[in-house]
Amino acid sequence: MEKAPELEDWRAEGSPLTVLFGEQRGKYPQGNTLLVEGTREALVIDPSLGMIPRRDRLPAVDRVVNSHCHEDHIAGNFLFPDVPWHFHELDLPGIRSLDAMMAIYDYPEEIATPFRRVVVEQFHFTPCENPVPFRDGDVFDLGDATVRVVHTPGHTRGHSCLHVRWPGDEGGALYLGDIDLSSFGPYYGDAWSDLEDFERSIETVREIEARWYVTFHHIGVVERDLFLERLDRFAAMIASREERLLAYLAEPHDLAEIAEHRFVYRPKDPVPFAWAVERRSMSQHLDRMVQRGAVERLPDGLYRALV
Ligand SMILES: [Zn+2]
Known part of the structure; x- marks a missing residue:
């Protein structure tokens, strides 16, 4: 035993x-x-x-x-x-x-x-x-x-x-x-x-x-x-995720690319559900960044930083 x-x-x-x-x-x-x-x-x-x-x-x-x-x-x-x-x-x-x-x-x-x-x-x-x-x-x-x-x-x-x-x-x-x-x-x-x-x-x-x-x-x-x-x-991890997202959006990216890049989990962590969690977490950040004018929505589901 x-x-x-x-x-x-x-x-x-x-x-x-x-x-x-x-x-x-x-x-x-x-x-x-x-x-x-x-x-x-x-x-x-x-x-x-x-x-x-x-x-x-x-x-x-x-x-x-x-x-x-x-x-x-x-x-x-x-x-x-x-x-x-x-x-x-x-x-x-x-x-x-x-x-x-x-x-x-x-x-x-x-x-x-x-x-x-x-x-x-x-x-x-x-x-x-x-x-x-x-x-x-x-x-x-x-x-x-x-x-x-x-x-x-x-x-x-x-x-x-x-x-x-x-x-x-x-x-x-x-x-x-x-x-x-x-x-x-x-x-x-x-x-x-x-x-x-x-x-x-x-x-x-x-x-x-x-x-x-x-x-x-x-x-x-x-x-x-x-x-x-x-x-x-x-x-502070919340602000850190948001800052990294803003930097990443210096070039336009869509939500699938954002999830793939990873802001919550480390890129190499073998977490099978990571993409779903990244998507849901980072879309909440995106919503409020768009609302406060830090990010703009472009056609084709792309986002780009405005600052
Ligand atoms: Zn829990």
């Missing part, structure tokens, strides 16, 4: 919060899960693939809360079949069926068909008939621990951060979901993504003064100074 990898947990002393790291600090397809144990109830936030090797030592939980409906964030939901699964009301339809989940990405057929299999076989997609909706500002009161919903759309429509508080917490911990502070930068390449919502959500989380910030991937747990530094770098 294959040996289960050693997986690390993090806990702030005296707090009800444990971060259960996935392999490689939650590098995709893994992720980091939060466990919040109050005096009355316990809940898990975003059960990842990292929950599976821990399944025999997990405490009983009363609810599952998902920051959004993406495959890696719901991969361990199936381990908790008898408790309510909570989603923001805008992402909630995605967990009802595989078709509804696939509509969130809305990939072209040649990408969607193999991806459906991946979502089921590698991420254990399990539909839920009665998911429970939450909204911005809702609070889960667990007894000496609360979890407040901060709606932060952009990555998906319903993407939400979760602010975990407890008595004497010095600001508690803000779970950032996929505002993941990575060097890759913000991901807004799905049908349910929105660049400008994402920008507003970055400002929303910046204003929340927590003691700790927790991401689903890579970074794990950071304190406020490092969070602000990483958030600035993360946000």
Whole structure:
């Protein structure tokens, strides 16, 4: 039998919060899960693939809360079949069926068909008939621990951060979901993504003064100074993509050429769906660059920089 990898947990002393790291600090397809144990109830936030090797030592939980409906964030939901699964009301339809989940990405057929299999076989997609909706500002009161919903759309429509508080917490911990502070930068390449919502959500989380910030991937747990530094770098990727696009459009190009050139992924990264994500991401940049007069639309679907 294959040996289960050693997986690390993090806990702030005296707090009800444990971060259960996935392999490689939650590098995709893994992720980091939060466990919040109050005096009355316990809940898990975003059960990842990292929950599976821990399944025999997990405490009983009363609810599952998902920051959004993406495959890696719901991969361990199936381990908790008898408790309510909570989603923001805008992402909630995605967990009802595989078709509804696939509509969130809305990939072209040649990408969607193999991806459906991946979502089921590698991420254990399990539909839920009665998911429970939450909204911005809702609070889960667990007894000496609360979890407040901060709606932060952009990555998906319903993407939400979760602010975990407890008595004497010095600001508690803000779970950032996929505002993941990575060097890759913000991901807004799905049908349910929105660049400008994402920008507003970055400002929303910046204003929340927590003691700790927790991401689903890579970074794990950071304190406020490092969070602000990483958030600035993360946000700067948006401007960087736009500047590189503007430079590229010194010569006219159409959307297919823009997607081929790559502004989100590195040109050599073997990502089969890159062109679809590039197209969707960069067309949002193009729209607003045309609107503010930095780029003009030419005949034949070409774009050219005006400055
Ligand atoms: Zn996601």
